[in-house]
Amino acid sequence: MAYAPYAVMLIAGFISLWLNRLQPFLVLLSVFMVNVIFSFFAPSEQVSIAQSVLFTLLSFLLPLNLLLWSVLSEKGIQNTAFNNFVLAVFVAQGVLIYWVMRELNLQWIETIALPIFPGLDFYHLSFASTLGFLLAGFILSLKLNGQKQLRVFSHAGVFVLLLMAFALNQYLQVGVLAWVSSMVGLIVILSLVLDAHHIAYMDELTGIKGRRALNEFFMGLGKRYAIAMVDIDHFKNFNDTHGHDMGDQVLKMVALILDTVVGGKAYRYGGEEFTLVFPGKSAEQVTQELERLREEVANHVIYLNEAEVGSNKAKKASSKVVSITISLGVAEPDAQHTTPEQVMKFADEGLYKAKRLGRNKLVRSMGKSAKAAPKTRAKKSA
Known part of the structure; x- marks a missing residue:
């Protein structure tokens, strides 16, 4: 059991470096070093002044380290400047611990090591340590609240903080720190796996699922879709006219509208092309919903000189506005098209016919011909 946290954290550290993720590696390194220092210099089964000093210092520095590595932006493992900064932080903390152990007056040590609640047997953290954990927890919570994209590791950081607070509070109980540190390593591994899955399956620009997720969804579609x-x-x-930044805004806007699809799922297929999949539905049944999406995109106003997408009535009258339209093709399985991949290509034929018919149309692919769906009123493309 004593070596379990080292084994788990070494595995987690290897996975972090393999995925070019320095943040989780530094979190693991901080927990790893706490375990090493306690094991060799202040074992929980030996009560001493050194133990009291190290316990106070490490229980104060650890939450600050966890906070620092969690709030700093990910730099990867090959950023020399950031790596030098990390090294300087660890060296400075080592010098601080050495100085306190050698030079600080015993009276000061007794003062800073005093528990915040001396009369409580179940709470042993000092005032400085408690303040450090509360501050770290508060700032991490604020960061999560303002997070725009899902990052599982950011949420895992809060659990790591809580677990290490529990472990240090129960430090005098032999084996608790090692057991909790092992759990921390497993949580970091799980968060890395989930983050990697999220990155692989989600389109980073638009925030909807990507082509890899679409291909996997095809495997469980059934026969009716x-x-x-x-x-x-x-x-x-x-x-070409308005720049790639505005093009990205258009992609986000279209993806946001398509993601409101009722009865189906939206995916970014690639470039400016998207795929909508409707399990258990026929092409005729989804025509009305597709027309709704087409009209909503066409009626959405884009303010060019504001470099953003929206329909804010408070914008200046001088703002130049344009509208974007989409063309759609829809298909369902038939005797010639029996797999999702074949049906998707069949729908693509309808899409190209919609382009040839003037764009801003929905065309349903049927057998050897394609039928254009009735078009309702919508703004023309800019």
């Missing part, structure tokens, strides 16, 4: 292919009209011209 409809697939729609969606393409933004004149997107290349829009990019």
Whole structure:
């Protein structure tokens, strides 16, 4: 059991470095060093002044370290400047601990080591340590509240903080620190795996699922479904005219609208093309919903000189506005198209026919022909 945390954290550290993630590695390194220092210089089964001093110092420095590594942006493992900064932080803490152990007056040590609640047998952390954990927890909570993209490791950081507070509070009980540190390593491993899965399956720009997720979803579709292919009209011209930043805003806007699809799932297929999958539905059943999405995109206003997407009535009248349209093709399985991949290509044929018919249309692929769905009123493309 004594070596379990080292084994787990070494594995977790290797995975962190393999994935070029320095933040979780530094969190693990901080917990690892606390275990090493306690094991060799202040074992829980030996009560001494050195133990009291180290316990106070480490229980104060650990939450600050966990906070620092969690709030700093990820730099990867090859950023020399950041690596030098990390080294300087650890060296400075080592010098501080050495100085306190050698030079600080015993009276000061007794003062800083005094528990915040001396009369309570179940709470042993000092005032400085308690303040450190509360401050770290508060700042990490604020960071999570303002987080725009899901990062499992950020949430895992809060659990690591709570677990280490518990472990240090129960430090005098032999084996608790090692057991909790092992759990910390496992949590970091799990968070890295989930983050890697999220990155692989989600489209970073638009925030909806990507092509890899679409391919896996195809495996469980069954025999009854409809697939729609969606393409933004004149997107290349829009990019060339207004710039790639505005093009990215358009992709986000279209993805946001498509993600409101009822009865289906939206995926970014690639470039300016999206895929909508409707399990258990026929092409005819989803036509009305696809028309709703087409109209909503066409009616959405884009303010160019504001460099953002929206329909805020408070914007200046001088703002230049444009609208974007989409073309869609939809298909369902038939005798010739029996797999999702074949049906998707069949829907793509309808999409290209919608382009040829003038864009901003929905075309349903049927057998050897494709039928255009009735078009309702919508703004024309800019």
